[in-house]
Amino acid sequence: DAKTTQPNSMESNEEEPVHLPCNHSTISGTDYIHWYRQLPSQGPEYVIHGLTSNVNNRMASLAIAEDRKSSTLILHRATLRDAAVYYCILRDTWGAQKLVFGQGTRLTINP
């Protein structure tokens, strides 16, 4: 499975945008980029995914670099509830549906 690299931790302020980076220099052409987050004492939850184009949903936006070697998860206005560990995961289109979680980025939101 292709590997992702994320900062261990990031900090931001409430109501400000947050940009969470992810490097995946060994990504293959059939790998989708997925983001999940894990709130304290809960199971992970899906945030967003994409292949080549930028994606938006009600939770966040995903900006994918043109060469696909990096991506950025954007939370447009962070709230205290967004404090969580965010995981960037590559999933092979043709592989099984399993996900390989790395260490993720622990996001702290200051009031």
Next chain:
Amino acid sequence: DAGITQSPRYKITETGRQVTLMCHQTWSHSYMFWYRQDLGHGLRLIYYSAAADITDKGEVPDGYVVSRSKTENFPLTLESATRSQTSVYFCASSERRAARGYEQYFGPGTRLTVT
């Protein structure tokens, strides 16, 4: 209740005992997964299942047994528990369709302590 549930939520057992963690989902999802999460670490896949009676190993299958006789249930058994299996166990499910990138839905977790 609809969704994915795990039982028990907390379990303390002794080394050498057999323990079974239960997972039940009401969506009729084809895929089900078991992960473990050790303190301060990400999740690691133990076993997964693509359908009833079809299971396959993940990253860390040793010491665990799974079965899937019904689509909605995916029990995980520790045949002879060891202290290294102290962890939080998460069950997840996903549907076969590509909608939302085969999004996985996770249960609340079972915190297992082996003494």
